Amino acid sequence: MQTRHSGPNPWLPRLVVAPGLALGLLFIYGLMAWNGYLSFSASRLMPNYGFVGWAQYEALLENDRFRVAMTNLAIFGPLFIGGAMALGLLLAILLDQKVRAEGVLRTIYLYPMAISFIVTGTAWKWMLNPTTGLEQVMRQWGFADFSFDWLVDPERAIYCVAIAGVWQSAGFVMALFLAALRGIDDAIIKAAQVDGASLPRIYWRIIIPSLRPVFFSTLMVVSHLAIKSFDLVMALTAGGPGYATDLPATFMYATAFTRGQIGLGAASATVMLATVAAIVVPYLYSELRPRK
Amino acid sequence: MSPARPFSRQLQRLLLLGTLLLFALYFLTPLYVMLVTSLKDADQLRSGHLLSLPSAPTLDAWSKAWQSACTGVECGGLRPFFVNSLLMVVPAVVVSTALGAINGYVLSKWRFPGSETLFALLLFGVFMPMQVVLLPMSQVLGWLGIASSIWGLIAVHVLAGIAPTTLFFRNYYVGLPDELLKAAMLDGASFWQIFRRIVLPLSGPILMVTLIWQFTSIWNDFLYGVVFSGADSKPITVGLNNLANTSSAVKEYNVDMAAALIAALPTLFVYVVAGKYFVRGLTAGAVKG
Numbered sequence: 241m242q243t244r245h246s247g248p249n250p251w252l253p254r255l256v257v258a259p260g261l262a263l264g265l266l267f268i269y270g271l272m273a274w275n276g277y278l279s280f281s282a283s284r285l286m287p288n289y290g291f292v293g294w295a296q297y298e299a300l301l302e303n304d305r306f307r308v309a310m311t312n313l314a315i316f317g318p319l320f321i322g323g324a325m326a327l328g329l330l331l332a333i334l335l336d337q338k339v340r341a342e343g344v345l346r347t348i349y350l351y352p353m354a355i356s357f358i359v360t361g362t363a364w365k366w367m368l369n370p371t372t373g374l375e376q377v378m379r380q381w382g383f384a385d386f387s388f389d390w391l392v393d394p395e396r397a398i399y400c401v402a403i404a405g406v407w408q409s410a411g412f413v414m415a416l417f418l419a420a421l422r423g424i425d426d427a428i429i430k431a432a433q434v435d436g437a438s439l440p441r442i443y444w445r446i447i448i449p450s451l452r453p454v455f456f457s458t459l460m461v462v463s464h465l466a467i468k469s470f471d472l473v474m475a476l477t478a479g480g481p482g483y484a485t486d487l488p489a490t491f492m493y494a495t496a497f498t499r500g501q502i503g504l505g506a507a508s509a510t511v512m513l514a515t516v517a518a519i520v521v522p523y524l525y526s527e528l529r530p531r532k
Numbered sequence: 533m534s535p536a537r538p539f540s541r542q543l544q545r546l547l548l549l550g551t552l553l554l555f556a557l558y559f560l561t562p563l564y565v566m567l568v569t570s571l572k573d574a575d576q577l578r579s580g581h582l583l584s585l586p587s588a589p590t591l592d593a594w595s596k597a598w599q600s601a602c603t604g605v606e607c608g609g610l611r612p613f614f615v616n617s618l619l620m621v622v623p624a625v626v627v628s629t630a631l632g633a634i635n636g637y638v639l640s641k642w643r644f645p646g647s648e649t650l651f652a653l654l655l656f657g658v659f660m661p662m663q664v665v666l667l668p669m670s671q672v673l674g675w676l677g678i679a680s681s682i683w684g685l686i687a688v689h690v691l692a693g694i695a696p697t698t699l700f701f702r703n704y705y706v707g708l709p710d711e712l713l714k715a716a717m718l719d720g721a722s723f724w725q726i727f728r729r730i731v732l733p734l735s736g737p738i739l740m741v742t743l744i745w746q747f748t749s750i751w752n753d754f755l756y757g758v759v760f761s762g763a764d765s766k767p768i769t770v771g772l773n774n775l776a777n778t779s780s781a782v783k784e785y786n787v788d789m790a791a792a793l794i795a796a797l798p799t800l801f802v803y804v805v806a807g808k809y810f811v812r813g814l815t816a817g818a819v820k821g
Contacts, residue, residue: 252723253642260631261650264694267665268657274668287671334552347807348556351563354803354810355796356752358769362776362792363562366569366785367582377581411559415811468661471754475773489755492663497759502667509663520659528652 272513278506285500296507305483306508309491312398316487317466319399323406324462325455328413333443335414336421346418350411357408361475364404365391368476394484397477401485405472409465413458420454421447460523464516488512570594570790577786593786597794601787603774610791612764613771617751620682620767624689625746631690632697632742633735637727639698640705641713651702657695665692666759673760680762688760689750696749697742700816704738705731737809744806745813748799768795 279297282290300306331349335342352360367373370389378386390396424447432442470489477485479494486494488508496505565582571589572580580587599609639651669688670679678684708731716726757767766774772795776788803810 249723250644253638254644256723257635257638257642260635260694260698261654263691264631264635264654264657264698265650267691268654268660268695271665271668271672272660275664278667287667331552331555334548334555337548339549339552345552345556347804348559350807350811350814351800351803352559353814354748354799354807356754356769356772356799358752358754358773359792359796360562362772362788363566365776366788367562367565372783372785373582377583380581407559407562412814416815419815464659464661468663471769474754474758475776478777489661489663492666493755493759496667506667509661509666512661513664516659516661517656520656524652524655524659528648528655 275506275509275513278502279510281503281506283502283506285502287502292503296503297511299504300507300511303504305486305495306488306491308483309486309488312485313467313487315398316402316405316469317463319402320405320409320466320469321459321462323402324409324413325459327406327410328458329417329448331410331414332417332421333447335418346415349414352408353412357471358475360404360408361472364400364407365476368400368403391477392481394481397481397485401469401473401476401487404476405466405469408472409462413462416454416458416461417451420451424450457523457527460519463519467512467515467519488515566789566793569786570597570793572786574782574784574786577784593784593790594794596784597775597787597791601775601784601791602778603771604778610768610771610775610794613766613768614794616682616761616765616771617768620685620689620765621747621750624686624693624750625743627686628690628693628697628746629739629742631694632699632701633732633739634727635694635698636701636703636705637731639702641708641710641726641731642723651698654695654698657692658699662692662755666755670760680760680765682761682765684760685756685765685767688756689753692756693746693750697746700738700742700745700813701735703816704735708734737812740806740809741813741816744802744809747802748810751799771795 277289278287280291280293282288282292282295335345335349339345368388368391369375370387370392373388375386375388378388391400428446429442432446433439437445468489469487470493473479473485473487473490474493479486479490483491483494488511492505492508492512495501495508561583568585569577569582570593571586571591573588573590573592576586576588597609598611600607601609603610603613635654639647673679673684673687676684676687678687712730713726716730721729751767752769753767754769754773757770758773761767761770772791775791
């Protein structure tokens with residue numbers, strides 16, 4: 241309420257909100273700046289505030305493990321984002337056909353989001369286990385030569401992470417799209433049907449294009465989840481075999497906290513921040529811009 | 533809908549339902565695998581496969597996961613971790629929700645010059661990769677003398693929770709009619725009176741959304757748990773991960789699966805009971821207020 245301050249003291253609200261807001265903002269920007277500072281320092285096991293310029297970033301770019309992590313992100317990201325978006329959109333469209341058991345189905349599709357990636361990672365780890373998992377099922381069902389060892393294959397283990405990630409997140413995408421589909425005026429669809437358009441055609445030409453704004457916000461949310469992926473990798477492969485399935489988040493953790501290279505870890509965190517900011521800031525800016 | 537071609541329409545419906553059920557199976561399979569595996573003993577584990585039902589269901593794996601499974605060097609099961617998570621989650625959820633309610637109340641109903649900018653700045657905290665706070669925060673916790681303790685974890689979760697909880701409450705309170713507050717102000721109600729008597733009683737749904745959101749994300753958190761906890765303050769997710777990665781002569785997947793279910797039960801329960809509010813929280817993060 242931006243009324244003239246006729247009633248209570250106008251300073252009271254500001255005073256009340258100050259501590260919570262200040263703490264929240266300090267946590268975000270204060271620590272962000274501090275981390276940035278660390279990334280320009282010579283810190284290794286202990287923080288050391290000797291300034292070394294871009295040296296940590298140069299070391300990062302030459303670090304083989306970091307390259308693997310970025311390459312993996314380039315593989316995992318599109319697969320995870322594309323898979324979750326496609327499956328989520330498909331589920332939303334199918335559920336939007338006035339299905340009887342919709343509530344139950346929706347609950348089933350979405351439950352993975354309510355549990356920890358550590359839980360689902362533990363489950364997937366067993367299902368994808370080369371000898372006792374899926375392979376054993378198929379062999380006992382008569383496919384004697386069936387083998388599936390992607391989880392321990394350095395070249396392919398990252399695909400396993402993507403499979404489990406899509407499984408976990410598709411329901412979330414579905415929920416976002418379903419909410420948008422419910423907002424579309426039925427009259428448009430009816431009119432198109434009267435004109436003789438088939439249902440797939442109506443979806444392809446009218447409904448899906450009208451989902452554009454939701455599509456972009458969903459893409460933004462799922463993309464930043466991809467960049468931040470940590471738990472799933474830790475539970476499923478712990479970055480292994482070797483560091484074949486490292487992602488930037490697991491690289492940062494391993495570098496800063498288990499290998500004691502604070503400056504390098506801080507630099508990798510800043511790279512992650514920059515990547516997320518490049519996606520999120522334009523989105524937030526367009527969302528929050530006052531509309532006339 | 534015209535009943536022009538009843539047969540092909542029925543076929544379509546059947547196909548649709550079949551596809552939907554197939555996907556339901558796909559999503560349920562891991563849960564099913566966890567459940568049946570957790571009810572098997574070592575022999576059944578060896579003779580059967582992932583999907584086979586236990587021939588003689590037993591809760592041994594559950595009791596082992598709860599009280600005697602090894603999580604590294606310790607062999608006390610998941611119970612101590614579960615207790616840590618409870619001790620951590622309750623205060624963290626309550627405090628972060630309270631802060632969010634007050635922030636949201638001021639940022640929606642008592643706007644001041646610059647308050648919208650502050651809100652936008654805070655909003656970035658919902659999306660930023662938390663890796664950037666890990667290193668500085670561990671130093672701050674050290675200075676405060678609460679490093680490697682449950683108090684430290686509570687502090688981090690409260691601080692990290694301010695952004696999402698403020699977002700939830702602010703966007704909800706924006707929808708409350710200003711007239712309500714104006715009328716109360718004309719009657720001489722104060723800032724706090726308006727909050728207590730008018731805003732809070734209307735906050736039921738958003739309180740549920742925020743409490744459930746915070747509970748779920750703090751219970752499921754692994755990153756802060758693995759970075760900031762000490763030997764006696766590890767949360768359940770860290771306990772589960774340690775348990776599943778403890779190497780032993782024979783891998784006891786039945787115990788792993790029971791442990792995974794124990795870790796999942798609290799949030800799964802909340803989801804089944806109050807899923808509506810959870811979904812609203814999920815979608816609120818992506819939608820402008």
